[in-house]
Structure formats: C-alpha cells, structure tokens
Amino acid sequence: xxxxFFRPVTLFHPDGDLEFSSYLNxxxxxxxxxxxxxxxxxxxxxxxxxxxxxxxxxxxxxxxTTAVEDGRTWVVDYVIDLDAGWVTRRARVTSxxxxxxxxxxxxxxxxxxxxxxxxxxxxxxxxxxxxxEASAMTNTFPVHRLGLAAGAGSAAPAAYVRxxxxxxxxxxxPYARVTEGGYDYVAPVFGVACRLAYDEHGLLLDYxxxxxxxx
Numbered sequence: 350x351x352x353x354f355f356r357p358v359t360l361f362h363p364d365g366d367l368e369f370s371s372y373l374n375x376x377x378x379x380x381x382x383x384x385x386x387x388x389x390x391x392x393x394x395x396x397x398x399x400x401x402x403x404x405x406x407x408x409x410x411x412x413x414t415t416a417v418e419d420g421r422t423w424v425v426d427y428v429i430d431l432d433a434g435w436v437t438r439r440a441r442v443t444s445x446x447x448x449x450x451x452x453x454x455x456x457x458x459x460x461x462x463x464x465x466x467x468x469x470x471x472x473x474x475x476x477x478x479x480x481x482e483a484s485a486m487t488n489t490f491p492v493h494r495l496g497l498a499a500g501a502g503s504a505a506p507a508a509y510v511r512x513x514x515x516x517x518x519x520x521x522x523p524y525a526r527v528t529e530g531g532y533d534y535v536a537p538v539f540g541v542a543c544r545l546a547y548d549e550h551g552l553l554l555d556y557x558x559x560x561x562x563x564x
Contacts, residue, residue: 380496382551389552390564391485401560403486408432414483418512421446425483425512432459435494437479437508444483444515453515455479455508463508465517472519473508480507480520485560488534488545488553497526502533530554 385405393399399416410429416422423446430439440455456464463473478490491505502525509520525533530547546555554562 380498382493383549385550385552388564389486389562391553391560392563393485393560395558400563401483401485403484410486412484412486414512416483416512421513423483423512425481427481427484429479429487431490435490436477437490440479440508440510442481442510442515444513446513448513451515453510453517455510455517457508465508470508470517473517476506476508476519478505478507480509480522481512482510483512485553485556485562488556489551491522491524492532492547493551495524497524497532499526499528501526 385407388402388404390403391401393401393414393416397416397418399414399418401412401414403410403412408431410431411427413424413426415424423444425445426443428441429437432438436457436459437455438457438459441452442455443450443452445451454466455470457476461475461477463470463476465473477494478487480487480490487507491507495503495505497503502523504521504523507520507522509518510516511518520536520538522534522536527533527544530549532545532547533542534545535542543557545553548554548562552562553560
C-alpha cells in the first residue's frame with residue numbers, strides 16, 4: 350500500500366492530555382501515546398560508544414550524552430523546549446571536547462522560521478523539529494508531532510545539530526509508520542534507511558547501528 354501524506358492536526362482532551370490526530374483518506378485517524386516517563390536512557394553503539402540520559406519535564410526535555418567516536422571523546426548537554434503540539438521552540442546545546450566548550454541556541458517561531466545564535470537561519474525554513482547528532486531521544490519529537498496512523502508517512506525536515514562543533518544543518522528525513530511501534534526512516538544525506546522501534550510512550554527503543562533503550 351502506498352504512503353499517504355497529510356497535514357497533522359492536534360486535538361486536546363478535556364483532561365488536558367494531548368491526543369495527536371491526522372487526516373487519512375478524509376477521516377481522522379487518532380494516535381495516542383502513554384504518558385512519558387520521568388526519565389529514559391540509551392546506550393549508543395556501533396557508530397560510537399556512549400550513553401545518554403534524558404529527563405522529561407513537559408514542556409521541557411533535558412539530557413546529556415557522553416561518547417567516544419573515532420577515537421575522540423565528547424559530551425553534549427541539551428535543554429529543549431516544546432510547544433503543546435510537540436514543535437520545537439527553543440534548544441540550547443552545549444558541547445565539550447579536547448577542543449574546548451561550545452554552546453549554540455536555536456529558536457523557532459513555531460511557524461517554520463528559525464534563528465541560530467541570534468541570526469536568521471533561512472536554510473532551516475520549513476523545519477518543525479530539532480535533531481541532535483548526539484541524541485537518540487530527539488527521534489521522539491517527529492513521531493509525537495505527526496501522530497502517524499499505520500500505513501501513513503510524512504516528511505519531517507529537522508534542524509540538525511552536529512555533536513563536536515555544533516554546526517546546524519538542514520536534515521531531510523521522512524518517517525513512515527508501518528506497524529504499531531515500527532517506523533521506516535530514511536536520511537538520504539547519510540545513506541541511512543532503517544526501521545526504528547518505539548514503545549507505547551513514543552520513545553525510541555532501537556535505532557539500528559546507533560542506539561538501544563536501556564531504561
């Protein structure tokens with residue numbers, strides 16, 4: 350069955366919990382996730398050796414990854430603020446390595462326009478999410494924001510932040526939901542095409558060749 354692309358909408362339950370819904374074939378197909386845990390952790394492997402811990406304090410996510418990659422050590426800390434529809438509004442990312450410490454601040458107006466360290470970043474126009482090279486957690490954002498029904502897919506371009514130098518690039522990456530917790534993911538610029546596994550909270554369980562959930 351071919352993938353259907355659509356514009357997602359966000360609905361609010363009377364009790365205040367979010368339910369993410371999308372139009373599919375002219376009907377609303379609802380996708381709900383269990384409440385997020387207070388914390389989650391991932392072991393990074395294959396591409397790098399490391400560990401990541403994140404804390405969820407809606408609408409904020411805070412986390413840290415330490416790793417060794419190609420013989421180089423680095424630490425990346427992040428604080429990311431989201432709006433009610435899981436759109437990234439602000440991300441402060443700090444990196445430490447033998448080269449010293451760096452920090453960058455990304456801010457979005459929520460309407461696909463971005464500013465990086467106070468300078469307009471036109472190359473990020475159209476992006477709703479931030480995606481950190483250092484993080485498995487940030488793959489949570491598009492899954493929650495899009496609320497894809499099974500058999501549906503969508504483009505999810507992101508503001509991609511490198512781990513060592515914190516360079517900010519545009520990353521085009523479609524997601525397609527193929528099973529209850531399985532999403533086909535493609536990042537053409539990196540030659541990546543794989544199936545990501547998520548749990549009932551919409552948190553990444555397994556990213557082949559990169560990270561596995563440990564807590």
